[in-house]
Amino acid sequence: MNPALDLPTMETPIFPGKETAMLKLKVQDMSCGHCASTVRKAVTSVDPAAEVTVDLPSGTVTVESAASEASIGEAIRAAGYRNETLTA
Ligand SMILES: [Cu+2]
DSSP, X not given: OOGGGGOOOSSOOSOTTOOOEEEEEEETTOOSHHHHHHHHHHHHHHOTTXXXXXXXXXXXXXXXXXXXXXXXXXXXXXXXOOEEEEOO
């Protein structure tokens, strides 16, 4: 597997034919629906096809996407939210 293919770029925001993975993140400081939609937007800016589920009370974001874990976490950080990946 070529690791370069895992790097999402502006030119290739979609990942045709790539398998999606389920990713669970703990996101700090989401307090309202606006935060939830900001985080959702950040994730879909990396992968428009991503399935994003935000659970505000627990601060948990579940993402089903072909984008890499690192790029999703980085996009959420860039939107202003500290986050860490939860291991199941
Ligand atoms: Cu908010």
